[in-house]
Amino acid sequence: MLKSYIEIPPSATLRMNTLALAKKQRGERVYNLSAGEPFLPTDSGVIEAACRAMRAGQTHYPPVLGLPELRRAAAEWMNSTYATAYAPDEVIATCGGKFGLYALCRALLGPGDEALIIAPYWVSYPSLIQLAGASAVTVATAPERGWKASRQDLEQAITPRTRVIIFNNAANPTGVVYHREEIGALLECAAAHDLAVVSDEVYSGLVYDGRIFVSAGSFPEHHGRVFVVQSVSKHFAMTGWRVGFVLGDKGIIESLGVLQSQSTTGTASISQWAATAALAMAPAIMSEVSQKMSERRDALHSALQSTFGGFVAKPASGLYTLAALADLGVKDTASTAFCERLLEQANIALVPGAPFGQEGYVRFSFGEDSAELCAAVRALGEYLKKTRLLV
Ligand code: GLU
Numbered sequence: 001m002l003k004s005y006i007e008i009p010p011s012a013t014l015r016m017n018t019l020a021l022a023k024k025q026r027g028e029r030v031y032n033l034s035a036g037e038p039f040l041p042t043d044s045g046v047i048e049a050a051c052r053a054m055r056a057g058q059t060h061y062p063p064v065l066g067l068p069e070l071r072r073a074a075a076e077w078m079n080s081t082y083a084t085a086y087a088p089d090e091v092i093a094t095c096g097g098k099f100g101l102y103a104l105c106r107a108l109l110g111p112g113d114e115a116l117i118i119a120p121y122w123v124s125y126p127s128l129i130q131l132a133g134a135s136a137v138t139v140a141t142a143p144e145r146g147w148k149a150s151r152q153d154l155e156q157a158i159t160p161r162t163r164v165i166i167f168n169n170a171a172n173p174t175g176v177v178y179h180r181e182e183i184g185a186l187l188e189c190a191a192a193h194d195l196a197v198v199s200d201e202v203y204s205g206l207v208y209d210g211r212i213f214v215s216a217g218s219f220p221e222h223h224g225r226v227f228v229v230q231s232v233s234k235h236f237a238m239t240g241w242r243v244g245f246v247l248g249d250k251g252i253i254e255s256l257g258v259l260q261s262q263s264t265t266g267t268a269s270i271s272q273w274a275a276t277a278a279l280a281m282a283p284a285i286m287s288e289v290s291q292k293m294s295e296r297r298d299a300l301h302s303a304l305q306s307t308f309g310g311f312v313a314k315p316a317s318g319l320y321t322l323a324a325l326a327d328l329g330v331k332d333t334a335s336t337a338f339c340e341r342l343l344e345q346a347n348i349a350l351v352p353g354a355p356f357g358q359e360g361y362v363r364f365s366f367g368e369d370s371a372e373l374c375a376a377v378r379a380l381g382e383y384l385k386k387t388r389l390l391v
Pocket of ligand 1 (some may be wrong): 034036
């Protein structure tokens with residue numbers, strides 16, 4: 001019998017998505033509100049740029065750190081959109097933001113080290129940290145405090161082994177958006193303990209109701225310790241193209257390039273040309289995607305309100321609504337068992353709160369169109385009534 005040394009669990013978001021897609025493949029009617037992605041076509045100008053690149057013979061190995069055009073475009077986009085000051089050689093293009101996070105964990109953490117993550121956290125952080133031989137230390141937050149961590153919360157979790165804080169703003173799954181002063185205080189804390197900050201900002205463009213997004217990369221005094229992770233997936237509806245970025249200290253970026261040269265060789269050259277075109281059209285595409293996602297958020301919120309009452313909060317950003325099972329009127333709050341039953345018996349795919357570090361909750365993704373979101377909530381209400389899972 002062969003043994004695999006991969007001992008981490010599968011991604012909870014992608015696991016639910018895979019199960020939902022398999023049901024769809026079998027011809028079943030599935031309400032898939034699991035993995036977060038804007039269900040919109042990729043902009044036709046972006047697709048045209050990818051086709052042009054292929055026709056022009058751009059189908060060979062790209063430079064390991066990414067196309068120079070793309071690295072320049074990513075730095076300029078961050079600098080003009082979020083008031084950062086990155087040079088093109090402080091950028092690496094990766095296979096999605098996720099590989100950027102993996103590479104950063106490998107570069108910044110070693111066996112015995114600790115990384116702080118703020119719960120509820122994105123499902124992949126604990127495993128990415130574990131793959132680097134390090135341990136994730138969870139900083140708890142509470143809905144009464146807007147799911148935000150303060151400097152004091154971080155201070156209490158820091159030990160002599162802490163090396164990294166993984167900060168996620170705008171946050172998945174809570175939609176929390178941190179203000180400038182709050183980010184400044186967290187960065188001061190990192191500086192006081194000489195920690196690196198990995199700032200996952202892949203939802204920066206999906207911030208609603210006129211809120212302002214502040215990048216952790218926009219504090220010049222902390223430039224050397226902050227690594228921003230970005231992606232074209234959510235902002236440009238390009239999840240399948242697999243293009244992300246890490247921006248930060250040139251020396252570390254080069255070492256991520258070494259890891260990339262020995263693992264992925266970088267992301268597909270065609271996708272890199274597509275991402276370069278998307279960044280050139282960033283203001284127009286981003287505002288359209290964000291507008292659509294804001295409407296879908298509202299549609300999901302009203303459907304949840306009319307079915308379950310006014311308990312579920314409207315998120316400030318992102319693609320997700322995090323709801324307490326108790327607020328949906330569900331008695332048994334074991335979230336993984338609930339979501340598995342829900343998919344099996346009612347063909348509704350949500351993601352359980354447990355792998356986000358928040359048992360008793362479930363996550364709805366609102367990337368689908370409004371009619372589908374409303375149909376899913378209706379089906380959920382009917383299922384809960386029929387099975388008498390309600391209080
Ligand atoms: N990041 C998205 C989510 O949380 C996409 C799936 C994934 O990679 O986790 O659903």
